[in-house]
Amino acid sequence: MKWTQMPLGAIxxxxxxxxNDNKEALIIDPGAEAEKVMTFIKDHALKPLAILLTHAHFDHIGALEAIRNTLHLPVYLHAHEQEWLSDPEKNGSTLFPMVEACRCQPAEHVLTEEQNLQIGNFNCRVLETPGHSPGSVAYYFDDDAVVFSGDALFYGSIGRTDLYGGDQDVLIQSINDKLFSLPSHTVVAPGHGMETTIGYEKQTNPFLV
Structure with missing residues (x-):
């Protein structure tokens, strides 16, 4: 499996x-610029299978409806944030004047617990990592040694917890119990900024050392 990081939108x-080798594709957190995402899919002749959401803040779901409706893809999201998709107050889009209120249809697949997901030939483990938001999850691909951490863990930092439903103590516990239990060589592909590794963050992250 290979992955492409695509920074999108104002944030x-x-x-x-x-x-994967069969040209199947998954899309994680399409936050804006739907055309850019769909052009990439088309230019690389990919066959998208699903959209995975790490959480339902507006900057992670802004292009969700356009991509889902055009490519006819199912969406995966944790149950704790199912209603956030249609609620601009909870998804945070009302907090930023430059952002249009974000309202999306419900997810087709609601995650209620940690579990293994198999979508086409993709296999990953869903890890519950609340704190940045109540329904935050990470998607861990063991065979590829990468975890898509959403806004839980960043290079040298952690997710903000001053938005609706945030809790810093819960977030730190999630990182220590779930993400830091992964092998040290695991690549962390975060919701913002550059990639890092579990081992590097264990040793250097000022919020966690």
Missing amino acids: QTNAYILE
């Missing part, structure tokens, strides 16, 4: 496009 939220 430069990282969307990811994953592809």
